[in-house]
Each structure stands twice: as C-alpha cells, then as structure tokens.
Amino acid sequence: MERKTARATFTGAIVLLVVLFVSAGCAPAAAPAAEPIVIGAPLSTGFVYGWDAERGIKLAVDEINAAGGVNVGGTKRPFKVEVLDTRDLEPSVPVSDALLTVEKLILEKKADFIMGGPVRSEAALAALDLLTKHKKVSILTTGALTPSYHKKINDEYDKYKYAFRISGESGWMVKEMLDVLDQIKADYGFTKIYIMIQDVAHARSGGDILKAQLPTKGWTVLGLDVYPGGTTDFSTGLLKVKDSQAQVMILWMDMPESSILLKQWYDLKVPALPFGSILNAAEQPGFWKATEGKGEFVIANLVNAGNAATKVTDWAPKFFDAYKAKYGIEPEAYGTASSYMGPYVLKDAIERAKALAPDAVITALEQTSLMGVYGKISFNPKSHQVVPSYEPAQGAVGSMIQWQAGNRVTIFPPKAATGKILLPSWVKPAK
Amino acid sequence: MDILIYGLINSVALVLMAIGFSLVYGVSRLPNFAHGALYITTGFVAWTFYNTLGLHYALAIVLAVVTTAVLGAALYRLILIRVRGMPISEIIASYAIGLAILEGFRYFGFKGSTYILPVFVSGTLDLFGVTVDYQRLVMVAIGAALVVGLYFFTHHTRIGLGMTAIAQDERAALMLGINSDRTAVIALALGSALAGLAAVTLLPLGNITVTTGYDVLIFALAVCVVGGLGSWVGSILAAFVIGFAQILTVAYLKPHYSMVVALGAILIVLIVKPSGLLGKQKELEERV
Numbered sequence: 149m150e151r152k153t154a155r156a157t158f159t160g161a162i163v164l165l166v167v168l169f170v171s172a173g174c175a176p177a178a179a180p181a182a183e184p185i186v187i188g189a190p191l192s193t194g195f196v197y198g199w200d201a202e203r204g205i206k207l208a209v210d211e212i213n214a215a216g217g218v219n220v221g222g223t224k225r226p227f228k229v230e231v232l233d234t235r236d237l238e239p240s241v242p243v244s245d246a247l248l249t250v251e252k253l254i255l256e257k258k259a260d261f262i263m264g265g266p267v268r269s270e271a272a273l274a275a276l277d278l279l280t281k282h283k284k285v286s287i288l289t290t291g292a293l294t295p296s297y298h299k300k301i302n303d304e305y306d307k308y309k310y311a312f313r314i315s316g317e318s319g320w321m322v323k324e325m326l327d328v329l330d331q332i333k334a335d336y337g338f339t340k341i342y343i344m345i346q347d348v349a350h351a352r353s354g355g356d357i358l359k360a361q362l363p364t365k366g367w368t369v370l371g372l373d374v375y376p377g378g379t380t381d382f383s384t385g386l387l388k389v390k391d392s393q394a395q396v397m398i399l400w401m402d403m404p405e406s407s408i409l410l411k412q413w414y415d416l417k418v419p420a421l422p423f424g425s426i427l428n429a430a431e432q433p434g435f436w437k438a439t440e441g442k443g444e445f446v447i448a449n450l451v452n453a454g455n456a457a458t459k460v461t462d463w464a465p466k467f468f469d470a471y472k473a474k475y476g477i478e479p480e481a482y483g484t485a486s487s488y489m490g491p492y493v494l495k496d497a498i499e500r501a502k503a504l505a506p507d508a509v510i511t512a513l514e515q516t517s518l519m520g521v522y523g524k525i526s527f528n529p530k531s532h533q534v535v536p537s538y539e540p541a542q543g544a545v546g547s548m549i550q551w552q553a554g555n556r557v558t559i560f561p562p563k564a565a566t567g568k569i570l571l572p573s574w575v576k577p578a579k
Numbered sequence: 580m581d582i583l584i585y586g587l588i589n590s591v592a593l594v595l596m597a598i599g600f601s602l603v604y605g606v607s608r609l610p611n612f613a614h615g616a617l618y619i620t621t622g623f624v625a626w627t628f629y630n631t632l633g634l635h636y637a638l639a640i641v642l643a644v645v646t647t648a649v650l651g652a653a654l655y656r657l658i659l660i661r662v663r664g665m666p667i668s669e670i671i672a673s674y675a676i677g678l679a680i681l682e683g684f685r686y687f688g689f690k691g692s693t694y695i696l697p698v699f700v701s702g703t704l705d706l707f708g709v710t711v712d713y714q715r716l717v718m719v720a721i722g723a724a725l726v727v728g729l730y731f732f733t734h735h736t737r738i739g740l741g742m743t744a745i746a747q748d749e750r751a752a753l754m755l756g757i758n759s760d761r762t763a764v765i766a767l768a769l770g771s772a773l774a775g776l777a778a779v780t781l782l783p784l785g786n787i788t789v790t791t792g793y794d795v796l797i798f799a800l801a802v803c804v805v806g807g808l809g810s811w812v813g814s815i816l817a818a819f820v821i822g823f824a825q826i827l828t829v830a831y832l833k834p835h836y837s838m839v840v841a842l843g844a845i846l847i848v849l850i851v852k853p854s855g856l857l858g859k860q861k862e863l864e865e866r867v
Contacts, residue, residue, distance in 0.1 A: 194685050194690045194789070195690070195691075196691055196692075199690070238790060240793075347835055373829075373833065373834045373835075374833060374834065374835040375834045375835065375837075376834075376835060376837065376838040378790060378791075378794050378838070379834070379837070379838070380784075380785050380791065380794065381589060381592070381784075383585050383588070383715075384581070384582070384585050384826050384829040384830050384834075385829055385834050387581045387585070387709070388829075388830065404691065404692035404786065404788055405692075405785060405786070405788070406692075407692045407695075407785070407786055408784065408785035408786065411784070411785070412712075412784075415703050415710070415712040416703070416710045416712075417703070417710060428692070429692045432691070432692070432693065434691070434692075434693035435692075435693075437693060437695075438692055438693045438694075438695050438786060439695075440695070440697070
C-alpha cells in the first residue's frame with residue numbers, strides 16, 4: 149500500500165513537472181526589451197547644482213520613456229540614466245576625482261552619452277580630453293560657466309567637437325548683468341559698485357570681465373575681493389563695502405555659504421543692493437526660509453528662463469508644474485531647466501541622425517533647432533555653445549530674479565519679467 | 580575699531596571651535612579627529628529636535644548638546660579605548676568615525692544650505708560706530724563664560740582636578756587612585772559637549788552644512804597646534820593670534836588669503852617652535 153502511494157506521488161510529481169515545462173514552452177515569448185541608451189551623468193550630487201540637474205534629467209527621461217522612448221532608425225529605445233557623484237563642487241576635492249568618475253561612467257556603466265557635468269569649470273575643462281579619448285558626445289547642462297570651455301572647443305574643433313553646452317556662460321551673463329545695471333542706474337541713479345567673488349574659474353573670469361567693462365558703462369568699481377570656498381564669515385568684507393559707500397555689490401559665488409553673506413548683509417544693513425550672478429543660496433526656493441526673510445531684495449541670476457515661474461515659452465510653465473508635481477519643490481537652481489532640456493535635445497538629435505554614432509549625433513546636434521523651455525535651442529556650430537538671446541524665438545533666454553515678499557520674481561529679461569527691481573529701506577536711491 | 584571688534588569676535592569663534600579638541604587632547608592625549616563631525620552632529624540634531632519634533636528651541640539645543648556629549652563618551656568607551664596609546668591608530672580611528680558621521684549625514688540627505696538654526700537674539704547694536712548683531716555679542720559672552728567656567732572646573736572641582744592631574748602626569752595620577760579611563764570618558768563627553776556648545780552658538784550665524792564639519796576640524800587643529808597641543812591657555816592665545824591675523828588679512832591684504840592664514844600659522848609654528856606657543860611637548864628637544 150505504501151509503495152503504491154509512493155509511486156502515485158512520484159508519478160504525480162512527474163506529470164506536474166511535464167505540465168509546467170509544456171506550459172512554459174507554449175507561453176508566448178516575451179518581446180525582447182529594447183536596449184536602453186545609457187546617459188552617464190557625472191554630477192556633484194551633494195550640491196544643488198548637482199541634484200537639481202539629476203532631477204531635471206530624470207524628469208525628462210521619465211517623460212520621454214513614457215512617450216515610447218527614442219526612435220533610433222526605426223527602433224524605439226528607452227533612455228537609462230546612470231548618475232555618479234563627482235564631488236567636484238566640494239572644497240579641496242581634486243579635479244582628478246571628477247575625471248575618474250567620468251571615466252567610470254564610460255568604462256563601467258557603458259554610458260553612450262555624457263550629460264550634466266562635471267559641474268566645476270576646472271573639472272569640465274579637464275574632462276574635454278577624456279571625451280575625445282573615448283569619443284563620447286557630451287551635453288553640459290549645469291555648472292561650468294567659464295567661457296574657456298566653448299573657446300577651447302572653438303579653437304580646437306577637431307579635437308573637442310564631442311562637447312556641447314546647453315546652459316549659459318560667464319560672457320553672456322556679464323552682458324545681461326551690464327544691461328540690468330544700466331536699468332538700475334537709470335531708475336535709481338547708482339554709479340558705485342563693489343565686486344565680491346569666489347575663488348573659482350568662472351567667478352574669477354566673470355569678475356575680471358565686469359571689472360574691465362563696468363567703467364566703460366559709467367560705473368566706478370570700488371573694489372574686487374576674492375573669497376575662498378567655504379568662507380563662513382564675511383563681516384569684515386561687508387564692512388569694507390559699507391565704508392566704500394558702494395551702492396551695488398556684485399556677488400559671484402556658487403558656495404552654499406553665500407547665504408551667510410546675505411544674512412550678514414542684512415544684519416549690518418550694508419547700504420548696497422546685492423546683485424548675485426551666480427549666487428548659489430539665493431537661487432533656491434528654500435532661500436527665504438534659510439535666511440528667515442533676511443534675503444529679501446537680493447537679485448540672483450538663474451541663467452536660463454524656466455528655473456523660476458515665467459511664461460516666456462509655452463513649455464516653461466508646463467516644466468515648472470511637472471517639476472513641482474514630481475519633487476514637491478519649484479525648480480531649484482540655474483541648472484534645472486537646462487538639464488531637463490538635455491535629454492530632449494539629445495533625443496531630437498539621435499532621431500534625426502537615425503543612429504548613435506558620435507559623428508552622426510554631433511552633426512545632428514549642430515543642426516538643432518528646438519523650441520524648448522527657455523526659448524529656441526540651437527548651438528554655435530563651431531564652439532558648440534547654446535545660442536543666447538533676449539528673444540525666445542531666436543535663442544536661449546536667461547532669467548534674473550529678485551526675492552520679493554518670499555517669492556522669486558523674474559525681473560529680467562523683459563520677455564520673461566514678471567516684476568520690477570525694488571530697493572530695501574536702507575538702500576536709498578541716489579536720485 | 581571694526582578690526583578690533585570683529586577680530587575679537589573671530590577669535591572667540593575660534594576659541595569655541597577649538598577648546599573641546601584641546602581639552603580632550605590635554606587630558607587623554609587623544610587627538611579627536613571626529614571633533615568637526617561632533618560639531619555638525621549637534622547642529623543637525625538640534626535642527627531635527629526643533630524643526631521635526633517641534634521641541635522648544637532652548638530645550639532642543641540643550642538636548643542636542645547632551646546627545647553629543649553622550650555620543651562622544653560612547654565613541655571613547657566603544658571604539659577609541661581599544662586603540663588608546665597608539666597615536667597613529669587614534670588619529671585614523673577618530674578620523675574614520677568623523678568621516679562616517681559626516682558622510683552619513685550627506686548620504687541621508689542633509690545637504691544644501693537650507694538647514695539653519697534661529698539666532699538666540701535678533702537685531703543689531705552700534706558699538707563704537709560699528710554695527711554688530713546680538714548673536715555675535717552673545718557668542719562672545721558665551722566664549723568668555725566658557726573660559727572662566729573651564730578654569731574653575733579644572734582648578735576647583737574634584738573631577739576637574741583629576742583631569743588636570745592626568746594631563747600633567749598620568750602615572751602619578753594613577754598612583755593617587757585617579758581612574759585614567761573614566762577621566763578620559765568624562766573628558767571626551769565634556770570635549771564633545773563643548774563642540775556642541777560651539778555649534779549651537781555659531782551655527783545660527785550661518786547654515787548647517789557637512790563641509791563646515793571639515794572646516795571646524797582644520798581650525799581646531801590650527802589653533803591647538805599653534806597654541807601648543809594640550810595647552811588650553813595656549814589655544815586661547817593662538818585663537819586670538821589667528822583670529823586677528825585673518826581679519827587683518829581680509830581688511831588689508833586679500834580675503835582670498837584668509838584661509839591660508841590658519842594653515843600658514845601651523846607651518847610657521849612647526850618650523851620655528853614645534854611645541855607651539857605654550858605647549859610642553861618636545862620642549863626639551865627644542866632646547867637641546
């Protein structure tokens with residue numbers, strides 16, 4: 149009896165196995181998933197210019213993938229994002245660390261394209277040779293504002309043709325600043341200025357250009373001070389500004405400690421309007437809370453329109469709302485809208501190139517003409533710098549905001565502006 | 580006048596940052612390279628108590644300082660005691676702990692410039708024609724009270740005298756029945772609490788960031804090396820030398836070099852007088 153039961157159990161098990169095998173064999177084969185196109189994003193994720201770019205890229209990639217992916221010569225393929233922390237915005241982290249990260253993305257993560265950073269200008273410049281070595285097309289979407297970047301590509305096109313920059317650069321930002329300063333001079337009669345910058349490549353070059361150009365525009369530059377990254381006390385520097393009787397102080401700092409400077413500016417009641425370009429802390433929506441409202445009236449450059457509320461293009465409010473819905477916060481800093489546009493521009497180029505081959509994609513990127521969040525996106529075919537403009541129909545439009553009553557109010561350029569520049573009570577107009 | 584006032588403020592800030600490190604080294608001969616991490620831990624813990632748990636601000640900062648003191652004592656009891664007497668291992672172990680704490684905060688999302696603590700008193704005062712905010716004046720008062728308090732603690736209390744004895748001659752202190760390990764635990768707890776006190780006093784002037792932890796360690800090291808490792812009075816003196824040198828650099832040279840001042844001071848002291856301004860270590864060799 150026991151043997152019968154054992155045999156029946158054994159037979160039952162065999163039958164069950166056979167049924168399982170047969171049903172598995174008869175099941176319709178799953179369609180092979182299309183191989184993803186890997187975007188390697190070397191970003192300094194501990195800093196806002198890193199994490200806002202990561203969020204911008206991922207938001208765009210999610211939208212593109214949800215809409216079916218990228219059409220590569222008739223095959224729909226999704227984007228896949230690999231982010232590695234370069235830490236290049238942290239003080240004392242050597243450039244070589246960021247380069248290792250870029251190489252790791254290429255060699256280990258098998259990135260087809262590089263997007264985002266490196267964020268620090270010095271690291272981005274050094275990474276150009278790596279892009280050449282590995283023949284990887286890159287779209288720089290955040291940080292790295294130095295004009296040397298596109299100048300280098302322009303001067304040695306054949307060597308550095310793999311690199312593109314979709315966000316602004318110091319040279320154009322200085323032009324924007326000079327135009328805003330013209331407006332301030334016309335409205336309030338100010339002519340005296342003090343420059344405070346951080347000891348990094350883009351700020352040094354921006355500061356030098358401003359120092360040279362401001363006198364030609366009728367401004368007297370009373371001083372230019374360079375602060376090392378990580379400075380946590382600006383009292384003495386601000387007292388120098390106060391003693392100099394400057395009416396405007398230009399701030400060009402990408403370190404988070406810039407919020408300390410602005411709190412001290414308020415506490416010391418320095419009678420000069422803070423005009424930041426770049427000014428890390430003041431770009432972020434959390435700035436108001438972080439300074440307990442002491443940062444009111446601070447002007448900051450968000451580089452590309454769309455990083456604060458604006459209706460400069462049809463896409464700008466859609467992006468603003470989508471970002472807020474996904475992350476629960478407004479677009480955070482100057483690299484957000486441009487990082488969001490990165491995958492869309494790449495998708496557009498790949499679809500026109502019908503391939504992922506670097507040379508084909510480079511040619512397609514050079515022919516880009518896409519109406520994006522911050523206006524028409526196209527690249528200078530020689531320097532690969534995004535073409536800037538004050539007119540969204542003609543190029544990439546910038547964005548300057550002033551903190552007013554807890555909100556980031558866009559004050560420039562006119563096409564994107566939603567308000568006018570105001571002065572705090574302790575900064576008196578000169579006319 | 581502004582140089583005098585802000586030089587004093589900057590110097591007291593350096594005293595606050597360094598005094599805990601100096602105390603721990605003076606008593607236990609343990610260079611606590613987790614000092615900066617303990618400083619920032621207090622900031623984030625106070626922020627969490629105040630913003631997330633909604634505690635009263637005063638209670639939040641007291642609890643944060645106590646938490647840091649307990650953490651410091653636990654670090655010694657659980658980890659550092661095992662490498663005590665092995666200077667290189669002490670440095671590596673304490674630095675590794677500090678690194679783990681700081682990078683742990685970063686990993687768990689404590690990044691950006693939006694973590695702030697409110698000032699104790701808001702507003703400004705005109706002092707001899709120089710505008711100073713109340714928080715900085717409170718900071719100077721706390722720094723002065725701390726120095727006086729530490730003097731009385733180390734000279735007029737049983738535990739303090741035990742610490743002084745260990746600092747002067749550990750073997751003799753052991754023969755007198757002073758428990759070296761227990762004193763070291765107390766020193767670590769007190770040193771960590773001092774780092775915490777510095778944090779809740781200084782951080783409201785800026786924001787709480789992970790990188791500040793590294794900066795505080797560098798400043799504490801600079802002050803202690805220049806003053807003489809283990810010498811509290813030397814540390815205070817060094818804080819004033821470096822503090823005023825930084826302010827003078829910003830005012831008359833370039834702000835760019837202000838960070839170099841602290842590191843340059845270390846180099847000069849190591850070349851000219853390795854024992855520091857008032858340090859006893861290596862003094863005999865220097866004389867020979």
